Amino acid sequence: MTSTSFAEASPNQSFENQWAVETHGLTKRFGENVAVNGVELLVPRGCAFGYLGPNGAGKTTLIRVLLGLTHADSGTMSLLGFPVPKHRAAALARVGAIVDEPRFHGHLTGRQNLQLLAAAREPAARDRIGPALERVGILHRADDRVSKYSMGMRQRLGVAACLIGDPQLLVLDEPMNGLDPAGMHEMRDMILSLVAEGRTVVLSSHLLDEVERTCDAVAIVDRGKIIRQGPISELLAGATVVLQVDCSEPHRARALLEATTIGAAIEVSPPGLGITLSAGTGREVVAEINRVLVEGAISVYRLQEIQASLESWFLSVTSRLGASE
Numbered sequence: 652m653t654s655t656s657f658a659e660a661s662p663n664q665s666f667e668n669q670w671a672v673e674t675h676g677l678t679k680r681f682g683e684n685v686a687v688n689g690v691e692l693l694v695p696r697g698c699a700f701g702y703l704g705p706n707g708a709g710k711t712t713l714i715r716v717l718l719g720l721t722h723a724d725s726g727t728m729s730l731l732g733f734p735v736p737k738h739r740a741a742a743l744a745r746v747g748a749i750v751d752e753p754r755f756h757g758h759l760t761g762r763q764n765l766q767l768l769a770a771a772r773e774p775a776a777r778d779r780i781g782p783a784l785e786r787v788g789i790l791h792r793a794d795d796r797v798s799k800y801s802m803g804m805r806q807r808l809g810v811a812a813c814l815i816g817d818p819q820l821l822v823l824d825e826p827m828n829g830l831d832p833a834g835m836h837e838m839r840d841m842i843l844s845l846v847a848e849g850r851t852v853v854l855s856s857h858l859l860d861e862v863e864r865t866c867d868a869v870a871i872v873d874r875g876k877i878i879r880q881g882p883i884s885e886l887l888a889g890a891t892v893v894l895q896v897d898c899s900e901p902h903r904a905r906a907l908l909e910a911t912t913i914g915a916a917i918e919v920s921p922p923g924l925g926i927t928l929s930a931g932t933g934r935e936v937v938a939e940i941n942r943v944l945v946e947g948a949i950s951v952y953r954l955q956e957i958q959a960s961l962e963s964w965f966l967s968v969t970s971r972l973g974a975s976e
């Protein structure tokens with residue numbers, strides 16, 4: 652490391668704030684193609700944060716810009732409070748990242764690969780090799796060549812490589828890619844345990860279901876732009892709810908409800924009705940639906956509110972976006 656990079660920020664210099672990642676107006680173009688378009692990203696510390704969007708949405712490009720692997724055209728950003736690129740060396744000393752597929756020397760063992768990486772870091776990094784291998788569950792294979800590792804084991808080795816730097820922030824680009832369901836499950840548990848230790852994990856994914864299961868908060872990105880971001884629970888609070896009503900005579904039940912002022916989409920959905928309630932519909936509407944049916948001599952067996960999954964919400968947001976443009 653050159654003396655200039657130390658001069659950028661003293662090791663004790665602190666830029667503490669609440670955000671693990673903060674960007675403003677971040678933009679990256681490839682010719683006419685705006686891969687990252689005015690991104691305003693706020694990742695709170697100590698959470699698992701999903702950067703969610705379809706393939707080509709600009710997820711990898713955003714991560715590459717954050718890590719300084721490619722330059723932004725405009726905008727500002729900071730990692731763990733350190734403005735980058737000005738204080739990149741200080742910031743990246745506290746960040747571990749896996750972009751694309753983790754790359755290792757196949758003819759070396761997992762442990763030897765980590766030793767190579769540790770040699771480029773502070774002395775303490777070497778002491779973290781054993782614990783990191785144990786932590787990701789590959790200590791028993793640490794002395795096998797990486798060429799013999801499965802995709803899942805390489806991903807774990809990638810996380811172990813991050814952990815030897817004891818990072819406060821981990822940035823994982825599509826960590827579930829190429830993993831079988833068991834591997835995904837293990838990766839999810841590992842991410843949750845890293846967060847439980849107080850670290851922040853930012854992961855990109857096109858797998859809505861995985862983000863919903865793994866992350867506390869999410870930014871949904873489409874064509875380079877963030878459409879929505881926030882805690883998953885808050886985003887779902889703005890989503891529609893389907894009321895499943897199991898009842899006798901569903902066709903007559905629907906006709907009864909359609910004759911009232913309850914302004915909801917009603918479908919016959921065996922064994923009863925599926926009623927789509929818009930966001931913010933009060934509970935009294937549910938009671939009213941029940942009352943209308945019972946007074947109409949319909950037998951109501953069950954009423955259940957089904958919260959829209961993030962997936963259906965995501966699809967409704969992106970299709971609305973497509974429709975309005």
Ligand SMILES: Nc1ncnc2c1ncn2[C@@H]1O[C@H](COP(=O)(O)OP(=O)(O)O)[C@@H](O)[C@H]1O
Pocket residue numbers: 681684686704705706707708709710711712713
């Ligand atoms: N090095 C590059 N040169 C030109 N275009 C690129 C480059 N990298 C990415 N892109 C384009 O930028 C857009 C976003 O790509 P990417 O960030 O890889 O999306 P994601 O990771 O969400 O799938 C795509 O249209 C892609 O073709």
Ligand SMILES: [Mg+2]
Pocket residue numbers: 710711712824825
């Ligand atoms: Mg990508």
